[in-house]
Amino acid sequence: MKTKQLKPYLLLWGTQSLSTLGSGMTSYALVLWLYLRSGSALGTALLSVCSYAPYVVMSIFAGALSDRWDKKRTMLACDLAAALSTVVVLVLIKTGGLSPWHLYVLNALNGLMNTIQQPASEVAATLLIPKEYYQQTSGLRSLAQSMNSILTPILATALFTFAGMDLVIAFDLLTFAAAFLTLLLFIRIPPCGGGEQEREKLLASARKGLSWLRKNALITQLILFLACINLIASVYNAALPAMLLSKENGGETVLGLVNTCVGLATLAGSLLAALLPAPKNRVKAICLSLLFSMSSENFLLAFGKTPLVWCAGAVLGWLFIPVMNANMDVIFRSTIPLQMQGRVYACRNTLQFFTIPIGFLLGGALVDSVFEPLLAAQSPAGMLCLLFGAQKGAGAAMLFFVIGIAGVLVCLIFGARLRRYQWRDDSARSSKFPDFSGK
Numbered sequence: 001m002k003t004k005q006l007k008p009y010l011l012l013w014g015t016q017s018l019s020t021l022g023s024g025m026t027s028y029a030l031v032l033w034l035y036l037r038s039g040s041a042l043g044t045a046l047l048s049v050c051s052y053a054p055y056v057v058m059s060i061f062a063g064a065l066s067d068r069w070d071k072k073r074t075m076l077a078c079d080l081a082a083a084l085s086t087v088v089v090l091v092l093i094k095t096g097g098l099s100p101w102h103l104y105v106l107n108a109l110n111g112l113m114n115t116i117q118q119p120a121s122e123v124a125a126t127l128l129i130p131k132e133y134y135q136q137t138s139g140l141r142s143l144a145q146s147m148n149s150i151l152t153p154i155l156a157t158a159l160f161t162f163a164g165m166d167l168v169i170a171f172d173l174l175t176f177a178a179a180f181l182t183l184l185l186f187i188r189i190p191p192c193g194g195g196e197q198e199r200e201k202l203l204a205s206a207r208k209g210l211s212w213l214r215k216n217a218l219i220t221q222l223i224l225f226l227a228c229i230n231l232i233a234s235v236y237n238a239a240l241p242a243m244l245l246s247k248e249n250g251g252e253t254v255l256g257l258v259n260t261c262v263g264l265a266t267l268a269g270s271l272l273a274a275l276l277p278a279p280k281n282r283v284k285a286i287c288l289s290l291l292f293s294m295s296s297e298n299f300l301l302a303f304g305k306t307p308l309v310w311c312a313g314a315v316l317g318w319l320f321i322p323v324m325n326a327n328m329d330v331i332f333r334s335t336i337p338l339q340m341q342g343r344v345y346a347c348r349n350t351l352q353f354f355t356i357p358i359g360f361l362l363g364g365a366l367v368d369s370v371f372e373p374l375l376a377a378q379s380p381a382g383m384l385c386l387l388f389g390a391q392k393g394a395g396a397a398m399l400f401f402v403i404g405i406a407g408v409l410v411c412l413i414f415g416a417r418l419r420r421y422q423w424r425d426d427s428a429r430s431s432k433f434p435d436f437s438g439k
Contacts, residue, residue: 005130008188009129011182012182015179016183018178019175019179021148021155022174025171028152028153029156029165030089033160033165038100049357050104050105052353053108053357054108055115055118056349059118061346065116065342066116066119066342070191071121071189072188075120075124076183079176079183080180083173083180085106085109085110089103090166093166094166118345119341119345119346123338125333127189127190134330134333135273135326135329135330138325138326139273139275139322139326142266142273142322145270146263146270147263156168212336212343213344213347213351218331218335218418222283222418224414225410225414225418227354228410231358232359232410235366236363238359238363238364238367239400240258242367242393243393243397244393245393246392246393246396247391247393248389248391249305249307250307254307258310258314259314265319266322270322273325278330279327282327282330287411289320292316294407296317297314297317298401300312300313300317302404303397303401332345372392373395374395375394
């Protein structure tokens with residue numbers, strides 16, 4: 001990489017990633033605080049629901065606003081609002097007035113700020129990254145995310161245990177200050193043009209993002225593909241603790257070990273995404289990466305009986321996800337016009353991620369009300385018990401078998417549909433946006 005060309009982006013990426021680590025540590029510590037206070041799993045889950053709801057509901061409008069507003073000012077304002085909410089939490093803790101409903105409200109406000117900031121950040125990255133480095137920088141983003149997923153629970157738990165919420169929040173505010181001042185003083189984000197949207201009404205501007213997607217079938221198909229994968233992945237996330245905490249060879253340590261393997265696999269995959277040359281067919285690379293993931297981890301979790309097998313499944317399931325993300329990122333950034341990226345990314349957020357809360361609810365209901373009762377009613381010598389076990393957690397294991405089949409079918413169906421489209425990767429290096437059309 002030519003570090004001189006990439007210096008502004010690398011500076012932004014590094015400081016923002018550090019700030020994200022601080023924010024993630026605060027969120028994790030607040031989950032610990034709330035659970036120790038209430039003992040309610042539902043109460044802690046509502047923290048995520050409150051954060052996610054604005055992201056799904058308001059993304060389309062946030063994208064339209066993002067395309068109207070200055071990207072740097074938008075990012076600074078959202079970062080500042082998030083920091084102020086953290087200060088409010090600290091004040092409430094110090095005065096003894098912090099209650100769960102405060103966290104729900106603040107999480108919803110933070111979720112709204114993230115909804116506005118995310119499309120602005122995506123466009124800012126496109127403006128700062130030379131086109132030939134889209135894949136490598138996507139790998140760097142995956143690298144930061146995987147490192148944060150590994151470090152967040154470790155550091156947050158250590159600081160929370162050592163000094164309580166005060167030290168966790170102090171670290172969060174320190175990383176915020178570094179990111180905020182770096183963006184304010186040292187990074188110039190060039191304008192992206194498209195000033196006509198400033199005169200449009202908000203609804204008309206938001207509809208343009210959906211209209212663009214309707215006219216660009218490849219991008220729409222990829223979004224729908226990922227929406228189906230996210231549904232299956234969120235069922236996985238709901239079922240994983242239910243199985244690993246209940247299995248004979250499981251427990252909290254094993255769950256933590258499997259999650260650590262997920263983070264390490266994602267880290268290794270991020271390095272692959274940053275170092276590998278561009279594939280000849282990015283769409284095919286996306287399909288094959290997801291097919292490998294869906295056809296390996298879920299079945300190893302379903303039929304495995306030991307932590308070693310479960311950890312191997314986690315590694316195989318997550319190793320190529322950053323590679324998939326990198327290729328998806330290149331296609332999106334090179335295809336969507338700059339002046340439309342905020343709106344289209346925001347529409348993508350709504351369409352691609354609305355299945356996640358559905359999957360969490362579906363996964364929990366299927367484990368508790370369908371598969372666990374089904375396995376509990378079987379004879380220990382029956383075929384289902386021989387395959388998945390006879391103790392608690394066997395139902396969740398059977399659910400992994402079902403979502404493994406569902407994941408493979410989704411990959412095969414969308415893989416066949418996506419073969420109809422051509423995407424010319426060499427055009428990502430030209431001044432024009434690539435063309436794609438159905439065969």
